[in-house]
Amino acid sequence: MTSTTSNDILSADIEGIVSLFDVTPTDTPTPDDERVAKLAAPKFGTVFTDHMARISWRREDGWIHRRIEKYGPLQLDPATAVLHYAQEVFEGMKAYQHADGTVWTFRPEQNAARMARSAHRLALPALPVDDFVAACAALVRTDRAWVPATPDSSLYLRPFMFASEPFLGVRPADEVEFLVIASPAGAYFSGGVKPVSIWVDAEYHRAGPGGTGSAKCGGNYAASLLPQQEAAAKGFDQVCFLDGGTNTTLEELGGMNVFLVMDDGSVHTPELTGSILEGVTRSSILRLAQDRGRDVVERRIPLTELIEDLRSGRVAEVFACGTAAVITPVGRLAGETFDATIGTGEPGELTMAIREELTAIQYGRTPDRHGWLRRLA
Numbered sequence: 001m002t003s004t005t006s007n008d009i010l011s012a013d014i015e016g017i018v019s020l021f022d023v024t025p026t027d028t029p030t031p032d033d034e035r036v037a038k039l040a041a042p043k044f045g046t047v048f049t050d051h052m053a054r055i056s057w058r059r060e061d062g063w064i065h066r067r068i069e070k071y072g073p074l075q076l077d078p079a080t081a082v083l084h085y086a087q088e089v090f091e092g093m094k095a096y097q098h099a100d101g102t103v104w105t106f107r108p109e110q111n112a113a114r115m116a117r118s119a120h121r122l123a124l125p126a127l128p129v130d131d132f133v134a135a136c137a138a139l140v141r142t143d144r145a146w147v148p149a150t151p152d153s154s155l156y157l158r159p160f161m162f163a164s165e166p167f168l169g170v171r172p173a174d175e176v177e178f179l180v181i182a183s184p185a186g187a188y189f190s191g192g193v194k195p196v197s198i199w200v201d202a203e204y205h206r207a208g209p210g211g212t213g214s215a216k217c218g219g220n221y222a223a224s225l226l227p228q229q230e231a232a233a234k235g236f237d238q239v240c241f242l243d244g245g246t247n248t249t250l251e252e253l254g255g256m257n258v259f260l261v262m263d264d265g266s267v268h269t270p271e272l273t274g275s276i277l278e279g280v281t282r283s284s285i286l287r288l289a290q291d292r293g294r295d296v297v298e299r300r301i302p303l304t305e306l307i308e309d310l311r312s313g314r315v316a317e318v319f320a321c322g323t324a325a326v327i328t329p330v331g332r333l334a335g336e337t338f339d340a341t342i343g344t345g346e347p348g349e350l351t352m353a354i355r356e357e358l359t360a361i362q363y364g365r366t367p368d369r370h371g372w373l374r375r376l377a
């Protein structure tokens with residue numbers, strides 16, 4: 001059996017939209033030898049492909065001018081709304097090359113639907129799911145040569161949308177740009193998966209009740225930078241935030257969801273309360289854990305209970321997850337009143353088994369039984 005299912009190809013509707021993209025090839029393509037050198041060991045987020053996908057929106061016209069153009073700086077009026085009021089949302093996905101040379105992405109409709117939800121919260125227009133997927137496909141086909149082939153590497157896709165209208169008044173912009181840029185990414189953990197240490201922050205929040213926590217917007221990330229910096233100064237790799245309403249229950253990291261594996265084998269993660277970002281990796285892991293016959297529990301996880309369960313050994317494994325790192329084992333969890341090593345401090349067994357299974361699906365090494373993959377090129 002191969003990884004193909006009836007859902008693996010893009011729909012005729014999406015292919016129709018791909019063909020609407022005007023492709024203007026760059027006049028300064030990266031020479032082959034330079035591209036090969038850049039693909040050899042790209043530092044995350046620093047190398048970009050030759051092109052970008054772009055769709056404009058005007059309140060009176062809707063989404064217009066689907067195009068692939070040369071990657072390069074955007075010229076923005078200093079009064080451009082996004083620079084002042086942060087009306088912006090984004091997504092993060094990957095394109096994976098399989099052993100037979102085909103290129104695939106993972107559950108892109110989920111990212112497209114999430115971007116539409118994020119856009120709604122930021123009073124930005126919804127980009128139809130098919131346009132979102134078509135833009136990714138058009139870009140990956142144009143820059144096919146930039147998809148890396150080394151193990152665990154991928155082409156990271158960054159779709160984003162921002163208020164481009166030059167206007168200082170406070171209201172939703174009448175002009176918006178949607179772009180997709182692509183950045184080759186090497187293995188997240190070069191030299192093996194290494195557990196991280198996490199500071200549970202009781203001082204700062206990344207989001208609050210009724211705020212923008214469930215939207216993937218730049219503003220949430222801006223709010224997480226200072227706590228991250230202060231945790232790093234204490235010697236921690238990442239921050240885990242508590243809920244902004246009561247400051248008592250576990251939410252998530254600045255850009256990753258969090259899971260606990262209990263000593264009875266059950267898998268727990270904070271329930272989506274409205275201030276947690278609903279990760280595609282999170283939902284996929286819930287499914288894969290269920291497939292393994294594990295009890296999966298989405299619930300409020302009080303920090304006091306977590307501390308007790310860490311002390312008693314009831315918590316066997318902790319991991320964080322997101323598209324960039326897939327699954328990151330957590331070896332140490334600490335806060336103002338506690339400091340715990342999880343298990344032996346080494347990656348947990350289920351953590352690593354699910355990580356292996358999920359990446360095997362993404363890279364086509366195992367059957368895609370849930371029909372999660374879409375072929376882009």
Ligand SMILES: *Cc1c(COP(=O)(O)O)cnc(C)c1O
Pocket residue numbers: 092216252253254255256257277278279280281282321322323324
């Ligand atoms: C993007 C993101 C995640 C992970 O989402 P995936 O879809 O799994 O990549 C988790 N938390 C936050 C705050 C995020 O922005």
